[in-house]
Amino acid sequence: MGDSRRHEPWVILQPDGWLRRPALGLNSLMQIPDKIQSSLKVQFGRFLNKDGAVRRMSAEISSEKAKQSCSAAASAEVRLDRHLQAWWDNPSWTDEPPEIKVNVPEGSLCNLNLRFKAGLPPDAVYNIIIDPENKRVFKNIKEVISRKVLLDEGSRQVVEVEQAAIWKFLWWSGTFSVHVFVDQNRKKHTVKFRQGRAGFMRKFEGCWTIEPLFVDKELCLPLNPHSLEEYESCTGGRGRVGSAITLDQLIEPALLPPPPISWYLRGITSRTTEMLVNDLIAETARLRTISNNANAKQGTEETGDANIGDPVRECGDIKERWRQRRKSGRHGSSLRLTSRFL
Template sequence: MGDGSRQEPAVSRLSDGLLQKPALGFSSFLQIPDKIQNSLKVHFGRFLKKDGAGHGMNAETSPEMGKELCTAAAAQVSLDRQLQAWRNNPSWTDEPPEIKVTVPEGSLCNLNLRFKAGLPPDAVYNIIIDPANKRVFKNIKEVISRKVLLDEGSRQVVEVEQAAIWKFLWWSGILAVHVFVDQNRKNHTVKFKQGRAGFMRKFEGCWRIEPIFVDKDVCLPLHPCTLEEYESCTGSRGRVASAITLDQLIEPALLPPPPISWYLRGITSRTTEMLVNDLIAETARLRGISNNANGKQDVEEICDASKSHPGIECGDIKERWRQRRKSGRHGNSLRLTSQFL
């Protein structure tokens, strides 16, 4: 990167893709690639608030801003590298969550869900805190209001009110939820607690996301304990997945007797399970291979089966599935059709 007498730029990239320790100040931002600069706009904006005289703050003299930008830039580079590792090797099998239900005295239930996702913790965290995650979680009918109460860069406290959909057997309904959310990117936790009292006296819980070093076997005999050690021994090509835990305590304002409490407990468990399954499906979509890997094999099979129909092009996916249904391949063909159409 140059001899010792030469001054290094504020931010420079090493051969393995890592960033050198940058100088603080606004000048460091100018050295960040355009792609990363765009992703940092949200972080950069809060440092340009005007002072009481109406003048913009001097970013050059703000070490906090420099640290924030450098941390966000390094995190973005690391996340991009981890996502590229998944694109290079997308092999992963999603499993249903493990659910444990307990009934503390005076509460409806305490839910503990554990599951894994084939994406790095930063990517999973981004899904959970996304203000527009209504498109991911089908049980969110509407986000009524959202207000950021505290913004410390990697940590925010947000007040959220939304309408949630619950379903159980043939019953369904809408429940208003008002919560304060404490989201911390440093330790990848999202804590939530009920605000205004309503149907529930207590509704609180926490998401926790921890890294899984999927390809750590290539590091043997070393056993990496940190992300830096893992990236070093895998040459930044090791995949990072996530171990996710959701703890949730629910206590209604009026605890009904059995069997009504049993039904309510079932509704709560099912609704939370739906939310987790939606999250798993979104991580698979972002990974880009949940349907494509199986779909590629099925397309090859369908094209082979359609050789006797020269008028059919393999580029027409709907026509290929019609031929698959006609051929009556295996007992699971209908399930596959409903999945891919």
């Protein structure tokens, strides 16, 4: 009887009974690339669709962040102008010398802690400190050698700065180069700095901290405001906002000399830092007593107009006005108090 088992045409039995690997015909060989290509097209198409969706989502998020940033910037400028107006209406304020505490941690030259108050709102003081051209204010800065923005997140920036500083003590004076990384946070009103390249000093770091001071707090009696919003509400926006400022600074030279030389160096450092703070106080006094001139009124009106409409469209105009007002301020015709995003 014949073999009743049925075989497919492409199945071939070897003499030993094992199945021989089927031979693929020309049609099969032609179909493999098509199948692979079809599969790749499907998978690649899904990837492109997914990647496109991710890109669109990322673009939407970036646009929303830019919108929020511009809106916040416009609101901050309006708030600053309102606070300045209160000071122009009532510039009465008595500046006091800073309180200075000097500690000498082991292995360092000194740790300075300075506390003082200023008759200007925190945003205004913050703007003076971070101004790239603040050597006009701080007499111990001879020149800014280089400045580079490493990170820009709107309200926070990380900047690399190298500048030549001047020191004076009794009959002696000189200059030294300082290379620092500065972390500027407008939302928190902090300016942190630390040394980059080692030079004359092994360690040079510190932090400016600016907190609001409710100058006309008595207008809120019997209430006791604990936030800026509460203070503005209970004073009807007429209360002046000052600043409580703290500067912590740690200095460690590359080579710590023995006494009495270390005493002289400590004295130089204390005097230099005190001079820097006094320069800041003098600048706040100058700005506080500036009358509400036409330029200030125009700046406030322009800021009010900037709040009308789409904040994203207005953002570029706001930044340009800030730059122009600071530029004018360097010639004494404006206030130099508005922000600058570089």
